[in-house]
Amino acid sequence: MHQKADIPQIDYWYYIENIIKEVLQTYGYREIRTPAFEHTELFVRGIGETTDIVNKEMFTFQDRKGRSLTLRPEGTAPVVRAFLEHNMSRENPLAKLFYLGNMFRCEKPQAGRYRQFNQFGLEAIGSQSPLIDAEIIQASLEIYKKIGLADLKLIINSVGCRKCRPKYLKALKDYFRDRKELLCSDCRERYDKNPLRILDCKKKQCQKEVKNSPTIFDYLCEDCKNHFRKLREYLDSLEITYQVNPLLVRGLDYYTKTAFEIISGELGSQNAIGGGGRYDYLVEELGGKYTPSVGFAAGIERIVSTMEKQAVRIPSWEGIKVFVATVSSEDNSSALKIVKQIRENGVSAEMDFLDKSIKAQMRLANKLNVSYVLIVGQEELKEQKVTIKNMSNGQQEKVAISKILPYIKTSQEE
RNA sequence: GUGGGCGUAGCUCAGUCAGGUUAGAGCCCUGGAUUGUGGCUCCAGUGGUCAUGGGUUCAAAUCCCAUCGCUCACCCCA
Incomplete structure (x- = not known):
């Protein structure tokens, strides 16, 4: 299994990990280490049955008793599981946690994509305020900045909530119903399973149709609208520049309201260096009570690769005296x-x-x-x-x- | 899951198209250039199941098939 953490790169890893820990310490996030695998069910329920991750990218196996286990493809669901299992909400109504570890996705490797890779992520579980969305974005940008990366772009969107998203989905379906034949075969499937995903299809034929499709902003409920407006206000006051892209849809079903992505121009095809969003119903979905939350995750390999492209200088091993x-x-x-x-x-x-x-x-x-x-x-x-x-x-x-x-x-x- | 490219020494590669003596180079590594001393130079040496398995042939690193691995792109994502 390819693991980009061998000797020539180890100085980069130490450097990045130290910055993550230092910065998150100042933001009050505590590290949590969860196991590398979980019950398959956790990911199926958490990430969503229609997602690519669950459908075709999980390393799943059975243990001796026939239970289905899966190497974690992402970090949020395990953190939420741990949050529930340890009843963390009783200690503190807002749990601020971060993790650092390897993830596994069963796909064909290529530049910037490995079957075993490393992510760090932070999760704020328990607040519905857009303030915490802003803090998470701020913290992640600060980490990139301290690392020394330049020219990163922040893209934000709102994907609505339980109340307003169904209306938007219906509008999308109404719009695409007559145009289904013009879409690619994947999107025709998405039409039934998850029409939102048609929006970020990269095929020209689909983009053409997406262009005039209804926009989410016309369908957001008052609550979601306010949340997004407030978030933008907070980002402005932090002097964080961003682009609003109503077509930004992330690959995990659990996102609600805020969705964001940070991209690096240097990475080519795999240009997302990090991403995240709000997941207000995930805790509930996994058996807890309604606990609005927001999180972010970034790929360490992609950070290293951007550092190399941008020739970021780092302290190296001092050697023997x-x-x-x-x-x-x-x-x-x-x-x-x-x-x-x-x-x-x-x-x-x-x-x-x-x-x-x-x-x-x-x-x-x-x-x-x-x-x-x-x-x-x-x-x-x-x-x-x-x-x-x-x-x-x-x-x-x-x-x-x-x-x-x-x-x-x-x-x-x- | 789909489609390209590649797999020869620790590393970078030549040799493969037109099969033919003990498979090469550079770098690295090891040792030496008088006896207790580095860098530069010179000399010598170690190191390869030619990814794996099968097939064709008098003969395969070279041709064919399969498998595995790597790599790039698509999909999607970190």
């Missing part, structure tokens, strides 16, 4: 002790474990790009000393073993 070389194998235990002493004082140190000659050890030290090589030999040990060689200027001198650390540390500050 000191190499302790031995003249012969009889010096090994002394060297081992010296290495230990250096490491205990917080300085990174390495030695040879392959019985290399001193020449080979010097080469290794050079390859490791260390600042100092300490040479341990009988000649030095007789006087309780080691030879310290400064690898940048080649100079060396004998130093008492007890003075090694002060020597290294003071020279380091120069």
Whole structure:
């Protein structure tokens, strides 16, 4: 299974994860870690039976007792499950949680899309206020900004609620009824199952028909209209620029009211770097009481790939500071002790474990790009000393073993 | 799920179209250039079931089929 977290990229991952944790800490979100798999039913009910994720993208298997389990394709449903299972609403009427972990979708991999990938996401469970929608958007944008990504676009929309969406769906169906034959085969199916999805079909023939279709904004109820208006007001006051796109429909059924997506021009075909929205009925759907909520999720691989395209600079591994070389194998235990002493004082140190000659050890030290090589030999040990060689200027001198650390540390500050 | 491209050493690749001696290069790695010392240079060396399985042939990395994997696009999404 392809996993884009191997050694050459690990510095990116550390960097991103640290920023996520730091930023979300300041927003009051607590990390939650849920299992990599759940009962299949959770996703079917949560994400929706008509979605692509549930229909064709889940890694589903049976355990020994015949129960159907599924590797999580997304993070929100598991978080809500945990929220309910632990009765978090009793602790706090508004649960602010974030997660960071791998997700699985059974599809053909391609650029920016992997069967196992990583997302971070945040969920605010328990508030119906558009204020929290704005906070979630703000938090996610701040993370991108701290990471150093530029030129990201925020697109927002409202997809209505239980009250007004059915009216809109009916209007859509009325509109497309006579034009069904002009749509692609997928959209003809969507017409019956989930007409909203026709809106973001990328086929030219469908877009042509979508152009004059009824817009959701004519059908939103007062509550949804106000919510959207307030959200825009809050975003404006935060000086967040955005585009309203009434055709933005997300792939998960649970969204209500606010839906948003953040895209990066650099990514090509898979351009969504993150997305989210409000899911007012999900908690209820999963067996809790009505608990309006909003969340966001982003793909780490896509962040890394955008960082690479934008040449974002990150701190990298500092490497090893000191190499302790031995003249012969009889010096090994002394060297081992010296290495230990250096490491205990917080300085990174390495030695040879392959019985290399001193020449080979010097080469290794050079390859490791260390600042100092300490040479341990009988000649030095007789006087309780080691030879310290400064690898940048080649100079060396004998130093008492007890003075090694002060020597290294003071020279380091120069 | 649909359709392209690819799979030869740790890495980047040549060799495949026109089958034919022990499958090559660069980088990396290891060792050496007098005996306790790096970088540059020079010399030498290690390393490959040519993705896997089957077929055609006197002969297959090379042709054919299947499988697996990777990759790109579509769908959709992160």
